[in-house]
Amino acid sequence: MEAVRPRRSSEARQSEIVQVVLALAGDSSPADITTARIAATMGLTQGALFRHFPTKEAIWLAVAEWIEETLLGAIEAASLTSDDPLQQLAAMFRAHVDFAATHPGAPRLIFNELQHPGDSPVKRRIRGLLGSYRGTLLQILKYAKVRKAIARDLNEEHAATLFIGAIQGLVMQSMLAGNLQDMQRAAEGVFAVYLSGLRGGTA
Amino acid sequence: MEAVRPRRSSEARQSEIVQVVLALAGDSSPADITTARIAATMGLTQGALFRHFPTKEAIWLAVAEWIEETLLGAIEAASLTSDDPLQQLAAMFRAHVDFAATHPGAPRLIFNELQHPGDSPVKRRIRGLLGSYRGTLLQILKYAKVRKAIARDLNEEHAATLFIGAIQGLVMQSMLAGNLQDMQRAAEGVFAVYLSGLRGGTA
DNA sequence: GCCAATAGTAAGTAAACACTTACTATCTTA
DNA sequence: TAAGATAGTAAGTGTTTACTTACTATTGGC
Numbered sequence: 001m002e003a004v005r006p007r008r009s010s011e012a013r014q015s016e017i018v019q020v021v022l023a024l025a026g027d028s029s030p031a032d033i034t035t036a037r038i039a040a041t042m043g044l045t046q047g048a049l050f051r052h053f054p055t056k057e058a059i060w061l062a063v064a065e066w067i068e069e070t071l072l073g074a075i076e077a078a079s080l081t082s083d084d085p086l087q088q089l090a091a092m093f094r095a096h097v098d099f100a101a102t103h104p105g106a107p108r109l110i111f112n113e114l115q116h117p118g119d120s121p122v123k124r125r126i127r128g129l130l131g132s133y134r135g136t137l138l139q140i141l142k143y144a145k146v147r148k149a150i151a152r153d154l155n156e157e158h159a160a161t162l163f164i165g166a167i168q169g170l171v172m173q174s175m176l177a178g179n180l181q182d183m184q185r186a187a188e189g190v191f192a193v194y195l196s197g198l199r200g201g202t203a
Numbered sequence: 204m205e206a207v208r209p210r211r212s213s214e215a216r217q218s219e220i221v222q223v224v225l226a227l228a229g230d231s232s233p234a235d236i237t238t239a240r241i242a243a244t245m246g247l248t249q250g251a252l253f254r255h256f257p258t259k260e261a262i263w264l265a266v267a268e269w270i271e272e273t274l275l276g277a278i279e280a281a282s283l284t285s286d287d288p289l290q291q292l293a294a295m296f297r298a299h300v301d302f303a304a305t306h307p308g309a310p311r312l313i314f315n316e317l318q319h320p321g322d323s324p325v326k327r328r329i330r331g332l333l334g335s336y337r338g339t340l341l342q343i344l345k346y347a348k349v350r351k352a353i354a355r356d357l358n359e360e361h362a363a364t365l366f367i368g369a370i371q372g373l374v375m376q377s378m379l380a381g382n383l384q385d386m387q388r389a390a391e392g393v394f395a396v397y398l399s400g401l402r403g404g405t406a
Numbered sequence: 407g408c409c410a411a412t413a414g415t416a417a418g419t420a421a422a423c424a425c426t427t428a429c430t431a432t433c434t435t436a
Numbered sequence: 437t438a439a440g441a442t443a444g445t446a447a448g449t450g451t452t453t454a455c456t457t458a459c460t461a462t463t464g465g466c
Contacts, residue, residue, distance in 0.1 A: 007412090009412095028320055044415090045414075047414085047455080047457090051413055056454060111375070112232070116231075117230050117231055155396070157389070158392035158395070162368075162393050162397060164375065168371040192358075197396045247443095249424085250425080253426080255443090407466100409465095409466095411463085413463090414459105415458100416457100416458095416459090416460105419455085420454100426450105428445100435441100436439090
C-alpha cells in the first residue's frame with residue numbers, strides 16, 4: 001500500500017497546469033480562472049503554483065504557446081492530407097472544429113486575450129498564431145485560384161476572414177446551445193455553404 | 204458664470220452609465236471595467252453609482268438591454284428597406300457591421316457574457332437577443348428560398364450560422380488590426396463571398 | 407548515506423474589488 | 437418657504453486577488 005506521492009518535477013507540473021487551465025476554460029470564463037482554482041483542481045496549495053511559473057501571466061503565455069503549437073500543428077497536418085486545395089481547406093476546417101470541440105477553452109482564451117488592449121506577450125503570441133493561420137489560408141486560396149478551383153474574381157483576404165468567421169460562428173452557436181456534438185455536426189454543412197461561396201456564382 | 208452642476212436625475216444617470224460602460228468596453232476587456240472606472244469616467248465617486256443601480260450586475264443587464272433594443276432595432280429597420288430578401292440580408296449585414304463599428308464594445312460584451320456558465324439574467328437576455336436575430340435571419344432565408352433567390356438545397360440553419368460568423372470574423376479581424384474603418388471596408392467583400400455561397404454552385 | 411536542490415505547505419501581505427453607511431447639498435412641491 | 441425626497445460625498449466594510457516568506461519534506465547525485 002502506497003500513499004499518494006504528490007511531488008512531481010517542475011516540468012511535469014508546468015504542462016499539468018496548462019492542461020488544467022485549458023480544462024477550466026472549458027466551462028468557465030477565463031476571468032474566473034484564479035490561481036486558487038487552478039491549484040485546488042490540481043490538489044495543491046495556491047503558493048505551490050509559483051514554484052513553476054513566476055507570475056500568472058506566465059501561465060497564460062504557456063497556455064497560448066500550447067494552443068499555438070497544437071492548433072497550428074493540427075492545421076498543418078490536415079493540409080498535408082491532399083493535393084487538392086479545396087480538400088485541404090475542408091481538412092483544415094474539420095481539424096480546427098475538432099480542436100475546438102476537444103478543447104472548448106481554447107477559442108475562448110484566444111478571443112479573451114485579443115480584446116485586451118496594449119501589447120502583452122500573450123497577446124503578441126495570439127496575434128502571431130492568427131497571422132500564421134491566415135497566412136496558410138491565403139496560400140492555399142491563392143493556389144486554388146491558380147488551379148481554377150475557385151472563382152477568378154474572389155478576394156482571398158475576404159475569403160480567409162469568412163473562413164475564420166465560419167468557425168467562430170460555430171463556436172458561438174455551441175456556446176449558445178451548450179452542445180459540442182451539434183457543432184461538429186453543423187460544421188460540415190456550414191463549410192459546404194462557405195465552399196460554394198468560394199466557387200462563386202452570380203456575383 | 205455658472206459652476207458645473209453635477210447633480211442629475213437618476214434616470215439620466217442610468218443611461219449615462221450604460222453609455223460609459225459601452226465606451227469603456229470599446230478599448231478594454233469587460234473584466235477590467237470596474238465600478239471605480241465607470242464612476243471616474245463620469246466624474247463621480249464610486250459609491251454614487253449605487254444610487255442608480257442596486258448591483259453591478261444590474262448595470263450589465265441594462266447594457267444588455269440597450270444593445271438588444273438598439274441592435275435589433277437597427278436590424279429590423281434595415282430589413283424593411285427592401286422587398287428582395289437578398290437585399291434585406293445585405294442591408295442587415297451592413298447595419299450590423301455599422302453598429303459594431305459605432306459601438307465596438309457591444310460585440311465584446313455579448314461574447315463575454317455568453318461564455319459565463321449558468322443562467323444569469325444578463326446571459327438570458329443575450330441569448331434572447333441572439334435567438335431573435337437568428338429567427339429573423341431564418342425567416343428571410345426561407346422566404347428567399349421560396350422566391351428561388353437562393354439555392355434549393357441550402358440549409359438555412361447553416362446559412363444563418365455562417366451569416367453571424369461572417370460578422371464575428373470581421374470583428375475579430377478588426378480586433379487584430381485595431382482598425383475599425385478596415386472592417387467596414389472589408390464587410391462588403393466578405394458579404395459578397397457569403398452571398399455567392401447562398402446562391403449555390405457546384406455542391 | 408549524506409547533502410544540496412527543490413517541490414511542497416501554511417500563513418502571511420498589500421491592493422483591488424463590489425457594496426455600505428453616515429452625512430450633506432440640492433432639487434421639487436405643497 | 438418649509439419639508440420631504442434624493443443625488444451626491446467620504447470613508448468605511450469584508451472578501452478576493454496575485455504573490456511572498458519561512459519553513460518542511462522529498463528527491464537525486466556523489
